[in-house]
Amino acid sequence: xxxxxxxxxIIVVLFGLGIILRLWNLGSLPRGxxxxxxxxGYNAFSIWTSGKDEFGATLPLVFRSFEVFFLxxxxxxxxxxxxxxxxxxxxxRLLSSLSGIASxxxxxxxxxxxxxxxxxxxxxxxxxVSPWHxxxxxxxxxxxxxxTLFTSGFYFWLNFLNDKSRKSFFVSTLLFSLSMYSYxxxxxxVPLFALLTLSLVGKDLWKVKxxxxxxxxxxxxxxxxxxxxxxxxxxxxxxxxxxxFSKDEAPPGxxxxxxxxxxVNNKIYLRxxxxxxxxxxxxxPKNIFFEGDFDKQRSIENNSVFYGFLLSFLIAGFxxxxxxxxxxxxxxxxxxxxGPLPASITADPFHTYRSxxxxxxxxxxxxxxxYIVYKKLNIRWKYIYLAxxxxxxxxxxxxxxxxxxxLSQVTRAANWDYGYKELVAYINQLPGKGKVxxxxxxxxxxxxxxxFGKVHPTTYHDEIAKLGSLDYYYKDPSEIRPNKxxxxxxxxIDWPKERGDKGVILVFxxxxxxxxxxxxxxxxxxxxxxxxxxxxxxxxIVQIQ
Amino acid sequence: xxxxxxxxxxxxxxxxxxxLTTRFYELGTIPKGLSLEEATIGLSLAPxxxxxxxxxxxxxxxxxxxxxxxxxxxxxxxNKLSENLRLSYASAFLLSITPWHIQESRIFSVVILIIxxxxxFGFILSDQLKSLLKFLPKFFVxxxxxxxxSAILIDFSKVSExxxxxxxxxxxxxxxxxxxxYSNKLVESYRENLASFYEHLDxxxxxxNGHPRQRWGVEETTKLFVSFIPLIIIGITxxxxxxxxxxxxxxxxxxxxxxxxxxxxxxxxxxLVFIFVIIAGYGLNYLWxxxxxxxxFYILLILLFYEFLNFNSLxxxxxxxxxxxxxxxxxxEIAGKVSLLREENEKVLVNERLLNPKIFFQxxxxxxxxxxxxxxxxxxxxxxxxxxxxxxxLPYEPSPSETLYTxxxxxxxxxxxxxxxxxxxxxxxxxxxxxxxx
Numbered sequence: 013x014x015x016x017x018x019x020x021x022i023i024v025v026l027f028g029l030g031i032i033l034r035l036w037n038l039g040s041l042p043r044g045x046x047x048x049x050x051x052x053g054y055n056a057f058s059i060w061t062s063g064k065d066e067f068g069a070t071l072p073l074v075f076r077s078f079e080v081f082f083l084x085x086x087x088x089x090x091x092x093x094x095x096x097x098x099x100x101x102x103x104x105r106l107l108s109s110l111s112g113i114a115s116x117x118x119x120x121x122x123x124x125x126x127x128x129x130x131x132x133x134x135x136x137x138x139x140x141v142s143p144w145h146x147x148x149x150x151x152x153x154x155x156x157x158x159x160t161l162f163t164s165g166f167y168f169w170l171n172f173l174n175d176k177s178r179k180s181f182f183v184s185t186l187l188f189s190l191s192m193y194s195y196x197x198x199x200x201x202v203p204l205f206a207l208l209t210l211s212l213v214g215k216d217l218w219k220v221k222x223x224x225x226x227x228x229x230x231x232x233x234x235x236x237x238x239x240x241x242x243x244x245x246x247x248x249x250x251x252x253x254x255x256x257f258s259k260d261e262a263p264p265g266x267x268x269x270x271x272x273x274x275x276v277n278n279k280i281y282l283r284x285x286x287x288x289x290x291x292x293x294x295x296x297p298k299n300i301f302f303e304g305d306f307d308k309q310r311s312i313e314n315n316s317v318f319y320g321f322l323l324s325f326l327i328a329g330f331x332x333x334x335x336x337x338x339x340x341x342x343x344x345x346x347x348x349x350x351g352p353l354p355a356s357i358t359a360d361p362f363h364t365y366r367s368x369x370x371x372x373x374x375x376x377x378x379x380x381x382x383y384i385v386y387k388k389l390n391i392r393w394k395y396i397y398l399a400x401x402x403x404x405x406x407x408x409x410x411x412x413x414x415x416x417x418x419l420s421q422v423t424r425a426a427n428w429d430y431g432y433k434e435l436v437a438y439i440n441q442l443p444g445k446g447k448v449x450x451x452x453x454x455x456x457x458x459x460x461x462x463x464f465g466k467v468h469p470t471t472y473h474d475e476i477a478k479l480g481s482l483d484y485y486y487k488d489p490s491e492i493r494p495n496k497x498x499x500x501x502x503x504x505i506d507w508p509k510e511r512g513d514k515g516v517i518l519v520f521x522x523x524x525x526x527x528x529x530x531x532x533x534x535x536x537x538x539x540x541x542x543x544x545x546x547x548x549x550x551x552x553i554v555q556i557q
Numbered sequence: 558x559x560x561x562x563x564x565x566x567x568x569x570x571x572x573x574x575x576x577l578t579t580r581f582y583e584l585g586t587i588p589k590g591l592s593l594e595e596a597t598i599g600l601s602l603a604p605x606x607x608x609x610x611x612x613x614x615x616x617x618x619x620x621x622x623x624x625x626x627x628x629x630x631x632x633x634x635x636n637k638l639s640e641n642l643r644l645s646y647a648s649a650f651l652l653s654i655t656p657w658h659i660q661e662s663r664i665f666s667v668v669i670l671i672i673x674x675x676x677x678f679g680f681i682l683s684d685q686l687k688s689l690l691k692f693l694p695k696f697f698v699x700x701x702x703x704x705x706x707s708a709i710l711i712d713f714s715k716v717s718e719x720x721x722x723x724x725x726x727x728x729x730x731x732x733x734x735x736x737x738x739y740s741n742k743l744v745e746s747y748r749e750n751l752a753s754f755y756e757h758l759d760x761x762x763x764x765x766n767g768h769p770r771q772r773w774g775v776e777e778t779t780k781l782f783v784s785f786i787p788l789i790i791i792g793i794t795x796x797x798x799x800x801x802x803x804x805x806x807x808x809x810x811x812x813x814x815x816x817x818x819x820x821x822x823x824x825x826x827x828x829l830v831f832i833f834v835i836i837a838g839y840g841l842n843y844l845w846x847x848x849x850x851x852x853x854f855y856i857l858l859i860l861l862f863y864e865f866l867n868f869n870s871l872x873x874x875x876x877x878x879x880x881x882x883x884x885x886x887x888x889x890e891i892a893g894k895v896s897l898l899r900e901e902n903e904k905v906l907v908n909e910r911l912l913n914p915k916i917f918f919q920x921x922x923x924x925x926x927x928x929x930x931x932x933x934x935x936x937x938x939x940x941x942x943x944x945x946x947x948x949x950x951l952p953y954e955p956s957p958s959e960t961l962y963t964x965x966x967x968x969x970x971x972x973x974x975x976x977x978x979x980x981x982x983x984x985x986x987x988x989x990x991x992x993x994x995x
Contacts, residue, residue, distance in 0.1 A: 296760045
């Protein structure tokens with residue numbers, strides 16, 4: 013009885029820690045608010061208030077943001093949250109955060125289901141403090157929702173393999189299907205997972221086929237829109253756009269100035285090697301345990317996916333699992349094998365977001381590894397081991413939190429679009445302002461003005477309608493760059509020409525307008541400078557007198 | 558009897574043929590150019606052995622011989638430790654065709670000597686090693702921990718600047734005093750060493766020439782074939798427990814050694830190749846012995862054969878050099894050309910921007926004194942003495958302030974170009990010229 017209480021206390025403490033790490037100060041940490049987050053939040057707001065997305069499309073199957081398309085589930089679930097809490101960073105990020113918390117629960121259950129309670133607890137511990145999971149649970153990332161749906165679907169699939177019940181089958185396949193409505197990676201991984209799983213358990217399923225017909229039909233119906241979407245520009249454009257097959261660049265190892273033959277510049281060999289190198293990079297200890305994502309926006313100072321000291325546990329866990337794996341262990345390996353596939357067919361190296369699915373099975377295997385070592389020790393060493401493990405986790409978490417909440421918030425401020433909130437608030441409070449032009453050649457700032465300005469969607473829909481017919485929404489993947497909200501314009505400013513336009517307010521990002529350009533000029537009044545946390549200019553706002 | 562003797566020695570003969578061909582064929586010219594280290598070694602030996610030693614083939618000969626012998630030593634050592642002839646042959650065969658070992662056996666390398674010596678003593682002490690198989694993994698792990706701690710302590714003095722930089726960032730968000738708790742020498746030194754340790758745990762470095770995240774400043778050569786990957790995976794899973802532990806512990810030990818000495822290049826990390834080939838050899842042997850997996854065995858063998866031919870066709874055509882190669886392929890030609898063009902007692906002015914030109918000129922001209930040569934960074938328009946032969950450089954993307962810059966991408970009118978060659982390593986053109994005669 014006492015033992016049960018102890019483990020339960022540990023579980024509660026770990027959950028508590030996980031919840032705090034994912035929810036505390038959610039609205040203001042990360043300090044910036046990235047444009048993709050703003051797009052998710054504003055579209056949710058738009059759906060909630062008008063039933064249309066930011067472009068005025070009624071309840072779309074796929075949302076358009078800049079030149080990319082994203083899947084709809086995050087927006088539709090966030091819509092009531094935004095309706096309830098109001099449009100803010102907090103309400104936009106809340107679903108991802110809650111998904112992260114739910115993942116903690118399911119990871120524990122998976123560990124417990126496949127092996128035992130202790131493995132579940134260790135897996136929970138690893139996930140609760142994992143840099144990658146905290147990071148993606150604290151931003152509005154639809155991929156994190158998809159990951160949770162996949163993880164929970166996996167858990168119910170294990171349940172189904174155990175009890176062969178219609179309910180488990182339906183819940184599992186429903187969750188898997190919903191994950192495909194959340195993020196692009198799952199659209200590739202779920203069908204492949206289903207195929208490989210069927211090859212493993214097909215015979216067992218056949219035995220209970222009659223039970224499964226009705227739920228399977230329901231799932232097929234649920235998937236019809238997604239299948240329909242796969243043949244539309246909005247459904248495939250993103251996948252094609254980032255794939256390395258669509259790039260003109262020569263593969264690594266290509267020798268310029270030489271023709272192609274069987275040995276030199278053999279494209280099949282070189283492309284195959286390139287694909288394999290990208291795929292292998294997602295299992296590379298250097299990337300997983302030390303270096304992290306190649307993009308500053310998706311990485312934390314001095315941290316990677318997992319803490320460096322966990323590598324030995326991954327090896328221990330993996331070594332145990334691959335020795336005559338039982339069916340659930342095989343499924344974990346299938347999950348791990350498929351996880352990096354979507355990311356590795358893109359040309360970017362080690363993209364943690366596109367490969368999120370990989371890190372959950374790794375977490376579970378690390379948890380298993382911690383338990384395997386624990387099991388092999390005698391009682392005295394067990395205590396020493398647990399004390400050492402706790403110390404390792406506490407120290408790593410302590411430094412992670414410093415790097416995440418202090419250092420990265422300074423060094424990554426620009427990557428996280430820091431300063432827009434202040435900018436929009438400032439512009440909006442200016443009395444009787446005339447035309448405002450934001451120097452933004454790629455017109456990425458408009459979504460931040462919609463979001464922080466809480467621009468009512470119906471007002472904005474009138475304006476966006478001027479861009480053209482919505483027919484192109486699913487058909488034409490070419491970029492749509494909204495460049496106007498009322499008297500706000502988003503475009504490149506021709507400074508020499510426009511510095512004479514009386515009354516106009518001009519906004520420049522970063523240090524694109526040096527002081528020497530306007531200091532001493534009585535016609536240009538510096539209204540305000542918005543600074544990054546390191547004191548550098550985020551925005552310079554001037555008015556022409 | 559005769560047939561069985563032949564079948565016994567045929568694999569070894571094949572091994573010898575492959576090894577000797579790949580290690581000695583065109584040894585003096587492939588890889589093209591000497592490194593500074595090779596040229597320096599030649600020059601330091603010349604006073605004792607004579608000028609004849611200033612020949613690339615002789616500089617590299619020791620490595621080629623020791624590299625070849627290492628393969629046979631590995632064969633005998635593995636055979637003695639494992640008592641498995643096929644395993645020892647598979648390991649030695651894989652080592653003989655491994656690009657990493659081929660390339661390192663064809664340049665002057667101290668590591669090759671160290672490896673040879675280690676294998677030699679390993680072979681001599683193999684009986685004792687066998688009896689210590691249980692103890693050795695613990696010994697190597699303990700040693701690795703000690704080495705890693707030493708590396709952290711040694712690096713304390715080197716990380717001050719990084720710590721200060723990090724504090725300057727943190728001070729934007731928290732008080733300066735508080736930053737000391739998070740950003741300090743202990744934490745930074747630990748992190749630096751961990752970075753160094755993990756750098757050697759990147760699959761890209763071993764199988765894909767560093768792709769997709771190539772390291773800056775490190776020569777990323779072809780090391781292992783892609784077809785080694787399945788062999789290594791099979792090897793790891795099928796290895797006997799004690800051997801797996803031993804190889805794992807030695808691998809960790811080698812990584813900590815590399816971390817301690819901050820070694821990053823392919824030469825210094827060469828000892829790791831032995832761990833890879835033994836494990837891959839185990840995998841190959843497993844497939845070879847298991848009748849059910851013969852198809853996989855033959856597919857992998859075909860892929861291995863293709864990759865071997867592919868590598869050799871590129872390597873022996875001089876097409877595999879990486880951006881950060883330490884070899885300077887241009888010097889042999891420049892030195893030869895200068896020697897031809899130089900008139901009697903004519904002064905030769907060599908721009909130091911060629912990077913250590915003096916040593917290479919001494920080597921290729923087999924002349925330690927280089928009378929009449931002057932090595933310095935110069936601007937030809939400022940030189941008083943215009944009666945000289947100039948060896949000068951112009952970057953691929955020159956700024957207008959460059960001495961030899963012309964608007965039309967030609968050559969300055971007042972100068973007569975006599976010879977030019979592209980130095981891909983430094984991304985510059987090297988010119989030999991004189992002032993134009995009026």
